[in-house]
Each structure stands twice: as structure tokens, then as C-alpha cells.
Amino acid sequence: MSRALLLAISLTLLAAAGCKKAPPEQPAAEQTSTSTTAPTSGLTAEEKTAIHDSIGNLDRLPGDMDEDSWRRPSEVLTFLEVKPGMTVVDYFSAGGFYTELLSRVVGSDGQVIAYNNPEYLKFSGEKPKQRYGDDRLPNVTQLTTRPEEATFEPNSVDAALFVMSYHDLHWKAKDGSWPNTDPAQALARLVSALKPGATVVVLDHAAAAGADPAESVDTLHRIDPAIIKRDFEAAGLTFDAESKAFANAEDDHTKPVFDPAIRHKTDQVMYRFRKPA
Structure with missing residues (x-):
């Protein structure tokens, strides 16, 4: 089976319909840093409530809440330190699961840029239209272009999020189904858009x-x-x-992430970076 088909299947499964009941409170992530003390989230109680309310919002797109148990968005958004009023880039946002949550956290005074390249948008099928159609999330802007040509406004972004997507900037598809990209050029475009002190969180499957x-x-x-x-x-x-919330010592790193034996249970790394002030 081609790598493109596997990715298409993955994104299709992420769009599956589900229940509408609010998710339970998520436990706090185990975190480590360059210091000996685990970092705090840097969020006030009110800002944490904005994240909690975004996840529990019953107006989320049908099916999204079904994915909360393995996506654990409370862990991710708290680690990102996203707050009301921010401008955030959801990098390779695909069908927009995290874009919607970010949209509800940053609120009407904030903005979310749902960035995809043409391939990610194609693999996402009808999900972006369902999520953003009829001005459903008015503070979301869709941007679709090659990573090396992404036009983010300089010094405008407070945070950026990569969820299971950064590795694709390194993908050299042997079947030609994915265009070769330059990770350094892509990151240069993003970093120039970040404000001093901005955060970037990368969550990905560990090799x-x-x-x-x-x-x-x-x-x-x-x-x-x-x-x-x-x-x-x-x-x-x-x-x-670094957050250890998604670590799994039982994953030996040899199986494809779509393998049923390891799917949604891979050993995952979650790093947070900052742009120097």
C-alpha cells in the first residue's frame, strides 16, 4: 500500500463521526525541561478555563470528541500555552481538529491560521469545508501553499502547533506521491512570523x-x-x-504508525520551543 494511501486512510479515520457528550477532565502532563524543576504551564486559571471550555463545547464538529481520548487535547493546548487573543498557526492542520479548538480558545480577538500544503488539503477531503463553511469559525483563515512559499506576516504569530506533521517536511516519497520539501526553508518562513517569546509545540511519532x-x-x-x-x-x-504525556516505553519504534497493534499508542515526543525575546 502506498504511503499516500496510508495518509489518506489516516485522515479519513480522523473524520469519523462520534458522540456529543463533553470529555472528562484531562490529567496534567508530566513535563521535563533543561532545569531540574518541571515547568509550569504559564497560564492563569482563567486561561486554563478557556482551554477546558473549548474542549467541552458541544458545538464542536461531530466526531471530534470521539478522538479526545487518544489525542488528549488538554495536554497539548496547555503545553502550547495558548491564550485568548492570540494568533496561532496550526501547521499542516489537515481537517482542522486542533484548528477548531484553537479557534475557540483564542476567541473573537484572536486568529488561527489553518495552514496546509495542497497535498494535505487534498487528503483532508470534505472536512475543511464542513469545519469552516458558512463562516462557522470566523476567526480562522485558511492558507494553502507550498511550505517554502508560505506567506505568514512577519512578527505576527504568538504560537504555532505541529501535531503528527513535522516529519512530513522530511518525507522523500519513493512513490512520488509527495513533493520533496526543504524543512529549513519551511521553518525559516515560520520563525520570521513569530513574535519574540512565541511558543512552538511539536508532537510527533518517535523513531x-x-x-x-x-x-x-x-x-x-x-x-x-x-x-x-x-x-x-x-x-x-x-x-x-518536553512533555512525557504521550511517551510509551512499550513501543519498540519498528512498526508503522498505522499498524493496528500500535495505532494511537505510539511512543510520541512533545517538545516546546520559544523564539528568543
Whole structure:
């Protein structure tokens, strides 16, 4: 089965319909940083409530709440430190699961940029139209272009989020189903748009240490966490913290992430970076 078909199947499954009851409170993530003390979220009680309310909002698109149990959005959004009034980029947002949550957190005074390249938008099918049609989320702007040509306004973005998507900037599809991209150029476009002090969170499937992304991304949909850290630091960001919320020591990093034995249970790394003030 081609890598493109696997990605298409994955995004289709993410759009499956589901129940409408509000999710339970999520436990706090275990976090580590360069210091010996785990970092705090940097959010006030009111800002944490905005995240909680966005996840519990019954107007979310049908099916989204079914995915909360394995996506654990409370962990992700708290770690991102997203707040009302912010401008946030959801990078390779696909069908917009996180775009909608971000939209509700930042509110009418904020903005979310749902960024996709043409391939991600195509794989997402009708989901973007369902999510953003009829001005359903008026503070969301869709941007679709090649990563090396993304036009983010300089010094305008407070936070950016990559969820299971950064590895695709390293993807060299052997079947030609995905265009080769330049991660350094893509990150340069994004970093120039970040305000001083802005946060970037990257959540991705972990590959074995030392794995060549040319192989691990194409065959397994995984990336060595050391490459993530190397790339974002080379782009001018400072490593700030790591969350162990999605770690799974039982994952041996050898299975494709779509394998039923490991699907939604992969060992995942979640890093937070900051743009120096």
C-alpha cells in the first residue's frame, strides 16, 4: 500500500463521526525541561478555563470528541500555552481538529491560521469545508501553499502547533506521491512570523535514535526526536521543555504508525520551543 494511501486512510479515520457528550477532565502532563524543576504551564486559571471550555463545547464538529481520548487535547493546548487573543498557526492542520479548538480558545480577538500544503488539503477531503463553511469559525483563515512559499506576516504569530506533521517536511516519497520539501526553508518562513517569546509545540511519532528520516518517515511515519530538536534550534528557536504525556516505553519504534497493534499508542515526543525575546 502506498504511503499516500496510508495518509489518506489516516485522515479519513480522523473524520469519523462520534458522540456529543463533553470529555472528562484531562490529567496534567508530566513535563521535563533543561532545569531540574518541571515547568509550569504559564497560564492563569482563567486561561486554563478557556482551554477546558473549548474542549467541552458541544458545538464542536461531530466526531471530534470521539478522538479526545487518544489525542488528549488538554495536554497539548496547555503545553502550547495558548491564550485568548492570540494568533496561532496550526501547521499542516489537515481537517482542522486542533484548528477548531484553537479557534475557540483564542476567541473573537484572536486568529488561527489553518495552514496546509495542497497535498494535505487534498487528503483532508470534505472536512475543511464542513469545519469552516458558512463562516462557522470566523476567526480562522485558511492558507494553502507550498511550505517554502508560505506567506505568514512577519512578527505576527504568538504560537504555532505541529501535531503528527513535522516529519512530513522530511518525507522523500519513493512513490512520488509527495513533493520533496526543504524543512529549513519551511521553518525559516515560520520563525520570521513569530513574535519574540512565541511558543512552538511539536508532537510527533518517535523513531529509533539515529534513524535516517529518509527511511523512517517514508516507511514508518516516524522521526528521530533528535532531528526535531536539531532543526528547530538551527532555525533560531530555543528548546524550552518536553512533555512525557504521550511517551510509551512499550513501543519498540519498528512498526508503522498505522499498524493496528500500535495505532494511537505510539511512543510520541512533545517538545516546546520559544523564539528568543
